[in-house]
Amino acid sequence: MTTVQQAYEQLRKQLQTIYDQREAAAVAAAVTAHITGLDNTGRLINKHQPLTNEQAQTFRIMTNELLQQKPLQYILHEAPFYGMNLYVDENVLIPRPETEELVDWIMQEAKSERNKIQDIRNKEQGARYKNQVSILDIGTGSGCIPIALKKHLPFASVDAVDISEKALDVAKRNASTQGALIDFHLLDILNTTSWNQLRQFDIIVSNPPYITKKEATGMHNNVLQYEPHTALFVPDEKPLLFYETIVFFGLQHLNNNGLLFFEINEAYGKEIIDMLAAKGYKNIELRKDMQGKERMIKAALFS
Numbered sequence: 001m002t003t004v005q006q007a008y009e010q011l012r013k014q015l016q017t018i019y020d021q022r023e024a025a026a027v028a029a030a031v032t033a034h035i036t037g038l039d040n041t042g043r044l045i046n047k048h049q050p051l052t053n054e055q056a057q058t059f060r061i062m063t064n065e066l067l068q069q070k071p072l073q074y075i076l077h078e079a080p081f082y083g084m085n086l087y088v089d090e091n092v093l094i095p096r097p098e099t100e101e102l103v104d105w106i107m108q109e110a111k112s113e114r115n116k117i118q119d120i121r122n123k124e125q126g127a128r129y130k131n132q133v134s135i136l137d138i139g140t141g142s143g144c145i146p147i148a149l150k151k152h153l154p155f156a157s158v159d160a161v162d163i164s165e166k167a168l169d170v171a172k173r174n175a176s177t178q179g180a181l182i183d184f185h186l187l188d189i190l191n192t193t194s195w196n197q198l199r200q201f202d203i204i205v206s207n208p209p210y211i212t213k214k215e216a217t218g219m220h221n222n223v224l225q226y227e228p229h230t231a232l233f234v235p236d237e238k239p240l241l242f243y244e245t246i247v248f249f250g251l252q253h254l255n256n257n258g259l260l261f262f263e264i265n266e267a268y269g270k271e272i273i274d275m276l277a278a279k280g281y282k283n284i285e286l287r288k289d290m291q292g293k294e295r296m297i298k299a300a301l302f303s
Contacts, residue, residue, distance in 0.1 A: 005047035082148040091166035138206035143171030207263035208242035
């Protein structure tokens with residue numbers, strides 16, 4: 001009968017055919033922990049513990065999926081993001097670390113701008129808006145962005161939209177698990193006639209599809225074969241399709257002194273900055289992510 005440690009070692013060796021040694025060991029350890037409930041230390045202490053028949057069968061199934069380059073996050077149905085463990089499946093993109101940086105930037109700005117924003121809101125609309133900043137996430141997917149924002153900005157009211165009903169099911173599940181109160185909307189942002197379903201916001205954020213079809217040739221199979229293409233790709237002839245649309249949407253749905261945040265394709269930073277400036281946005285800032293790639297933009301709108 002196969003022991004816990006033997007199962008781990010077998011999986012690690014098999015994964016070295018598609019991963020480097022370090023990543024193969026990390027993935028094997030994660031799978032072993034998921035199936036047996038034993039972390040690295042527990043596995044070594046209980047290395048002679050035999051697998052149950054059910055555990056052995058699960059190992060075989062997950063090994064086969066991994067060798068077909070299915071992402072670990074989809075196999076385990078979990079992905080870490082901003083200190084949370086979120087449910088994910090093939091209806092949503094796997095949350096990326098660089099998006100955590102965007103969330104962190106928004107949180108900093110929301111906190112520093114809170115008083116300024118609310119002074120304006122309270123004068124215009126009354127005291128019932130006190131202590132509340134309104135945020136909209138466009139193309140929410142797993143819900144990672146709005147959920148993280150709501151959990152760390154309790155004074156914010158947060159909405160999120162997506163074109164996919166299945167993606168919204170995942171986002172709602174995550175919001176419920178994390179105890180985050182968010183208003184979700186099934187909506188195609190490219191359909192301008194649907195915009196009247198949404199109110200005004202102080203902050204709009206989006207990590208929209210931004211990879212052109214021609215860029216797909218350089219991508220890994222685990223992304224191309226398993227992650228949802230509608231959340232990844234834009235036409236080669238319209239690489240800024242979603243940015244142009246959301247910039248125009250912001251002109252109509254951002255409050256005075258409102259902020260717009262984007263995660264972007266590093267190849268189009270200058271074009272997006274020029275577009276924002278041409279539409280009247282101010283204080284435009286482009287930031288690099290932890291890998292030194294130009295990935296995030298912030299812009300303000302003043303009346």
